[in-house]
Structure formats: C-alpha cells, structure tokens
Amino acid sequence: MPQRLKEELRERLLAAAAAVFAVQGFEKAKLADMAELAGTSTSNIYKYFTDKEALFHEIVTPALAGQLLRLLRARVRELQSIGNWLEADAAGSSHARAQLSFWIEQRHVVLILLRGAEGTRYAHVRGLMIGEMLRLAARYVAERQGPEALTPLLRFMLARTFTRTMDTIADTLAEYRDAASIQAAISLFWRYQLAGLQSLLNPQQQQGGVSTAGPGQSSE
The missing domain is CATH 1.10.357 (Tetracycline Repressor; domain 2)
Structure with a gap:
C-alpha cells in the first residue's frame, strides 16, 4: 500500500508539472506551483526528482x-x-x-x-x-x-x-x-x-x- 501511494503521488507530481510547464514555460515554472497543484509540499518533489530539469525531462522526452x-x-x-x-x-x-x-x-x-x-x-x-x-x-x-x-x-x-x-x-x-x-x-x-x-x-x-x-x- 505505501508503494502504491508513492507511485500515485509521483504521477500527480508529473501531471501537475506538465500543466505548469505548459502554462509558464520551463524558465518561469516554479516547483512551489507544481507542488500546490499536486496537493503536496515542495519538499516531496525532491523525494522523486533531483531538480526542476530532471522533472522536465521526465515529461518531455x-x-x-x-x-x-x-x-x-x-x-x-x-x-x-x-x-x-x-x-x-x-x-x-x-x-x-x-x-x-x-x-x-x-x-x-x-x-x-x-x-x-x-x-x-x-x-x-x-x-x-x-x-x-x-x-x-x-x-x-x-x-x-x-x-x-x-x-x-x-x-x-x-x-x-x-x-x-x-x-x-x-x-x-x-x-x-x-x-x-x-x-x-x-x-x-x-x-x-x-x-x-x-x-x-x-x-x-x-x-x-x-x-x-x-x-x-x-x-x-
């Protein structure tokens, strides 16, 4: 169950990040906005992705x-x-x-x-x-x-x-x-x-x- 919850949060973060990048662009996008949209804290993003660039490259391949x-x-x-x-x-x-x-x-x-x-x-x-x-x-x-x-x-x-x-x-x-x-x-x-x-x-x-x-x- 904990592993499933972790995967669900990761998917929420990816979806939120994609939406923020699409609106704000890579340079202006803020991790805080992504975390808020995903319903979590900014610190949780770093549990899955090293930085904004790593998160971006998970979305745009x-x-x-x-x-x-x-x-x-x-x-x-x-x-x-x-x-x-x-x-x-x-x-x-x-x-x-x-x-x-x-x-x-x-x-x-x-x-x-x-x-x-x-x-x-x-x-x-x-x-x-x-x-x-x-x-x-x-x-x-x-x-x-x-x-x-x-x-x-x-x-x-x-x-x-x-x-x-x-x-x-x-x-x-x-x-x-x-x-x-x-x-x-x-x-x-x-x-x-x-x-x-x-x-x-x-x-x-x-x-x-x-x-x-x-x-x-x-x-x-």
Whole structure:
C-alpha cells in the first residue's frame, strides 16, 4: 500500500508539472506551483526528482519531440501530392488525423515544445518545425513554378505564415482541453489555412476547380 501511494503521488507530481510547464514555460515554472497543484509540499518533489530539469525531462522526452516532428513532415509531404488541400483535414487525411490525435493526447508536451522549452535542450524544436515547413513549401513552389518563383517576398510571407501556424496551434491547445473542442477549433483553422496556402503556393490553380497533378506532373 505505501508503494502504491508513492507511485500515485509521483504521477500527480508529473501531471501537475506538465500543466505548469505548459502554462509558464520551463524558465518561469516554479516547483512551489507544481507542488500546490499536486496537493503536496515542495519538499516531496525532491523525494522523486533531483531538480526542476530532471522533472522536465521526465515529461518531455526525445521520443515525443521526434514524434511531433515526424508527424509534421508526413503531414506536409502529403499536401504535395493532394490536388484539393481543403480535403486534407482530419476527415479526409490519415496523416492529419494522426497529427491531431497526437496534439490532443500530448497536449501539455506539445504546448511546451511550441512555446515553453526555452532554457532546455528542446528550445530549437519550434524553429525546426517552422524551418521544415518552409523547406518543403519552397520545394513545392520550385517544382511547380520554377526556382525563380521563390522570391524573397514569398519566403518572408511563408516564414511569417508558418510562425503564426505554431502560435495558433499553441493558443488552441492552451484555450481548450477536451478533445471535441480542440478538434472543432483545429478544423476551423485548417479550413482557413489550407485554402490560403494552396492559393499562395499554387496561384495558377483555376478558381472553382482543383488540380490533381502531383509533383512534376501536368494536369493536362
């Protein structure tokens, strides 16, 4: 029985710490706030974890950070071969569903990686995600319109768009906690974002119709 109680307290501490890190970020997070949320004393934290950093690394792991990036890459690469991007939401895309499910199941971890990892080994993950989206979008444009189409202005706008994408995902996960609300909010965001991106990256597309050509293919 004592061992079970110890394990329950450890799990409460991890849950409380994840919530505090997600809201405050690693650098500003306080052990006292975590202990209060877990219903225990700060001294009890040190019975399970040596310091705040050790506690953080119990919550945010290389496997979870890697999964976040892999799902992003799969999602963006899929868009390169889909004709109508508006169909690439959670209802029409297995990659979109997998990505959304991960965001919901690992809500606190995703929030931390997107805006609360400064001061940790994961501080670069947000920038890496933005850079990956920019790289794949640039390749998409170059394949369809030629390298000359990738102007400094377009690169700038894409970089700002993808930065805002990270902010919107984080804001959504911070505002909503239940799966249904997150799904509804992300669905609305994707409807707006995917239409805008397809128009920006594929301006030759005829309004009222969609091109089904894949990379390097002609739709004629």
